[in-house]
Amino acid sequence: MQQRQFLRIYKFGGASVKDAAAIGNLVRIVRQYGADQALLVVVSAMGKTTNALEALFQLAHAGQDYRAPLAELAEFHQGVAAGLELPADLLTDLLTQLQDRLATLLPADFDKQYDQVVSFGELLATRIVAGALGARWLDCRALIRTDHTWREGRVDWPTTERQLRAALPAAVLAEGPVVTQGFLGGTASGATTTLGREGSDFTAAILAYCLGAQSVTIWKDVAGLLNADPKIFPDTVRYPEISYQETIEMAYYGASVIHPKTIKPLAVRGIPLLVKSFLDPEAEGTRIHDCRHELLVPxxxxxxxxxxxxxxxxxxxxxxxxxxxxxxxxLAQVRLKIRLMQNSAISFSVCTDFSAYRLERLLDLLREQFTIHYNTGLALYTIKNYDAASIQRLTAGRELLLEQRTRQTFQFVCRGEEPS
Incomplete structure (x- = not known):
C-alpha cells in the first residue's frame, strides 16, 4: 500500500449546500475543522437540484417545453451565488452548456444523455462552493475514469489512481482546500458518466482510496449513523462506532446515510469513515472502521x-x-436491481426499485415466455439484527405481500403506507 498522505476528505451532501446560508455554514466548518492539514472537499448538487434536472431532462427528451423550469433552475443558482457576493458571471458558461445539452438531445441513448444533463447539478454547486471558499475548483470528470455504463459507471481503479495522484500531488493539496464534484466520472473519450443516485459518498471513497487519505468525513443533517431514519421512525439510536461489514450490509439494504459502494474501498485500505452533523459539528458522530462490537440494536x-x-x-x-x-x-439487461427475491415451485418473485421505463422493457423481453404479474407503490422494510419485538413493531396491522428472514435480517414487502 502506498504511503498515506496527510489528507482528509470532507463530503457535503445536498442538504448542507441547499442555499446561501447553508454554504456559509460549510465555509465555517471547513475553516474551523479543516485548516490544519490538506483537505479535499466533495460536494453534491444543491438541495433538490438533481430531481429538477431529471424533470428537465424528461421534458426535453420528450420534446416538450422546458424553458420555464430551466429558467427557474438558473435563477435559483444565480441567486445563491449573488447571496454569497460571488461574481455575476460565475455560472454563465455552465448554464449555457446546460442549455445547449438540452437543445441537442436525441431520441436514442436515453441513459447516456441523462448523464450529460443531470451532471450539471454538481458542476454548478461546486463552482459556488469553491468561490465561497476561495478554493481551487477541480473537474473530477477528467480524473475518475469509468466505463460506458451510463448512470452507474464502473470505475477503472488503476487509471483513476494514476490520474488523481498526478493531478493532486502533496504540493498542490498543501496550497489550500480543493473542491470537486461527487457523483461524476468520465470515459476515456471524454463523455460524462454518473456513479448512481446519491453517489457522492462513493466519490469521496474513490478519492480517499486513490490518494491514501487519513479519513473521510461525511457531513449530514443527523447526529451520525442512526439505527433508522429519524424522519420516519421515532426514538432513533446513534451508533458511536460500527464495523465496515455491518455498515456495508445496512447500506446494501437501503440505509440512506451511506451509499452502498462507499465502504469497500475504505475497508481495503483501512481508512476510517466519520459521519458527523453539519448542524452540530462539535458532536461526536459515528466512526466506521475495523472494529468488533456486541450485537447492535435493531x-x-x-x-x-x-x-x-x-x-x-x-x-x-x-x-x-x-x-x-x-x-x-x-433484469440485468434492463438494469433493474433486485432488492429481494423468492421462489416457489411454479413462480419466482422479485422486489425492485420501480421504473416505468425499465419495467416496460422487462415485460417486452419476457411476456412471451412467462405470465407476469406486478404491483407498484410498495415499500420494502428491512430489520437488521431483528428480534421478536422489532418484527411485531413493524408488521402489526400490515398486509405482507412477501416476507423473508435469515439469521440476522428480516424483510417484508407491503403497501407503501407510513409506519405508525
Whole structure:
C-alpha cells in the first residue's frame, strides 16, 4: 500500500449546500475543522437540484417545453451565488452548456444523455462552493475514469489512481482546500458518466482510496449513523462506532446515510469513515472502521417506490435454473436491481426499485415466455439484527405481500403506507 498522505476528505451532501446560508455554514466548518492539514472537499448538487434536472431532462427528451423550469433552475443558482457576493458571471458558461445539452438531445441513448444533463447539478454547486471558499475548483470528470455504463459507471481503479495522484500531488493539496464534484466520472473519450443516485459518498471513497487519505468525513443533517431514519421512525439510536461489514450490509439494504459502494474501498485500505452533523459539528458522530462490537440494536430501513414482480412459466413448468437464467439476464439487461427475491415451485418473485421505463422493457423481453404479474407503490422494510419485538413493531396491522428472514435480517414487502 502506498504511503498515506496527510489528507482528509470532507463530503457535503445536498442538504448542507441547499442555499446561501447553508454554504456559509460549510465555509465555517471547513475553516474551523479543516485548516490544519490538506483537505479535499466533495460536494453534491444543491438541495433538490438533481430531481429538477431529471424533470428537465424528461421534458426535453420528450420534446416538450422546458424553458420555464430551466429558467427557474438558473435563477435559483444565480441567486445563491449573488447571496454569497460571488461574481455575476460565475455560472454563465455552465448554464449555457446546460442549455445547449438540452437543445441537442436525441431520441436514442436515453441513459447516456441523462448523464450529460443531470451532471450539471454538481458542476454548478461546486463552482459556488469553491468561490465561497476561495478554493481551487477541480473537474473530477477528467480524473475518475469509468466505463460506458451510463448512470452507474464502473470505475477503472488503476487509471483513476494514476490520474488523481498526478493531478493532486502533496504540493498542490498543501496550497489550500480543493473542491470537486461527487457523483461524476468520465470515459476515456471524454463523455460524462454518473456513479448512481446519491453517489457522492462513493466519490469521496474513490478519492480517499486513490490518494491514501487519513479519513473521510461525511457531513449530514443527523447526529451520525442512526439505527433508522429519524424522519420516519421515532426514538432513533446513534451508533458511536460500527464495523465496515455491518455498515456495508445496512447500506446494501437501503440505509440512506451511506451509499452502498462507499465502504469497500475504505475497508481495503483501512481508512476510517466519520459521519458527523453539519448542524452540530462539535458532536461526536459515528466512526466506521475495523472494529468488533456486541450485537447492535435493531436497524430499521425502509425503501419506497418499490415494485413486486412475479413470473410463472406459461407451460406450468417448475421454475428451473434455465428459467431463472432467462429472468436474471433480462433484469440485468434492463438494469433493474433486485432488492429481494423468492421462489416457489411454479413462480419466482422479485422486489425492485420501480421504473416505468425499465419495467416496460422487462415485460417486452419476457411476456412471451412467462405470465407476469406486478404491483407498484410498495415499500420494502428491512430489520437488521431483528428480534421478536422489532418484527411485531413493524408488521402489526400490515398486509405482507412477501416476507423473508435469515439469521440476522428480516424483510417484508407491503403497501407503501407510513409506519405508525
Amino acid at each position: 436497524a430499521f430501513i425502509r425503501k419506497t417506490e418499490q415494485c413486486l414482480i412475479s413470473f410463472e412459466a406459461k407451460d406450468l413448468a417448475f421454475i428451473s435454473e434455465e428459467n431463472l437464467e432467462v429472468i436474471f439476464g433480462a
